[in-house]
Amino acid sequence: MAARRGLIIVYTGDGKGKTSAALGAAMRALGHGWKVLVIQFFKGDWPVVYGELELAKRLYPQFEVLQLGRGFVKIMGDKKPFDEHVEAAKAALQLTRERMLSGQYDVIILDEVNYALGYLDFKLIELEDVLQLLRDKPPQMHIILTGRNAHPQVLEMADLVTEMKDVKHPMKKGIPAQQGIDY
Ligand code: ATP
Ligand code: MG
Numbered sequence: 001m002a003a004r005r006g007l008i009i010v011y012t013g014d015g016k017g018k019t020s021a022a023l024g025a026a027m028r029a030l031g032h033g034w035k036v037l038v039i040q041f042f043k044g045d046w047p048v049v050y051g052e053l054e055l056a057k058r059l060y061p062q063f064e065v066l067q068l069g070r071g072f073v074k075i076m077g078d079k080k081p082f083d084e085h086v087e088a089a090k091a092a093l094q095l096t097r098e099r100m101l102s103g104q105y106d107v108i109i110l111d112e113v114n115y116a117l118g119y120l121d122f123k124l125i126e127l128e129d130v131l132q133l134l135r136d137k138p139p140q141m142h143i144i145l146t147g148r149n150a151h152p153q154v155l156e157m158a159d160l161v162t163e164m165k166d167v168k169h170p171m172k173k174g175i176p177a178q179q180g181i182d183y
Contacts, residue, residue, distance in 0.1 A: 008145070009022075009143070012162075025144060035062055041112045069112070107144065117154070
């Protein structure tokens with residue numbers, strides 16, 4: 001068996017499947033008995049029961065999902081002060097750092113972190129803090145970063161980058177988000 005080398009993986013692009021791909025990788029890792037942590041940077045304030053969160057309750061502590069965001073930022077009726085989103089995202093990144101350096105995880109997934117970096121939009125966290133996190137990654141640990149508009153410097157540090165391309169999406173026909181597929 002080849003030696004294990006922890007990868008930096010990025011799922012980006014405007015098509016659906018970024019978080020799903022990361023959770024697919026988590027499923028494989030869990031199957032090997034590995035320990036997986038998911039930090040979600042935006043989810044956290046939306047009245048929806050996420051399948052991954054329910055599964056994590058059953059698989060804890062092997063699988064843990066922390067929704068540390070404050071929900072949608074500046075869309076979907078968001079009325080929270082922008083600073084509240086910034087504080088939440090910064091705290092999420094700090095917690096990620098502490099958990100990562102504890103060395104107890106095999107895979108850490110930073111869900112929507114690319115978006116929080118605000119390469120083309122609003123910015124909640126600093127690029128340098130994320131790059132430093134990647135530099136300090138334990139060599140055996142895999143880290144997966146998801147979200148649209150990944151920053152070019154993050155892509156440069158990555159070992160694997162996949163861009164989801166939007167070909168068709170049911171939302172365009174007015175079909176709303178579906179349980180088991182979208183959440
Ligand atoms: P998923 O979590 O389903 O794998 P994703 O992580 O690739 O999707 P996000 O950018 O995180 O997508 O978007 C979150 C939500 O927006 C998902 O419920 C998803 O179905 C929806 N979505 C993703 N891509 C598109 C698209 N191209 N058009 C409309 N809605 C989309
Ligand atoms: Mg996503």
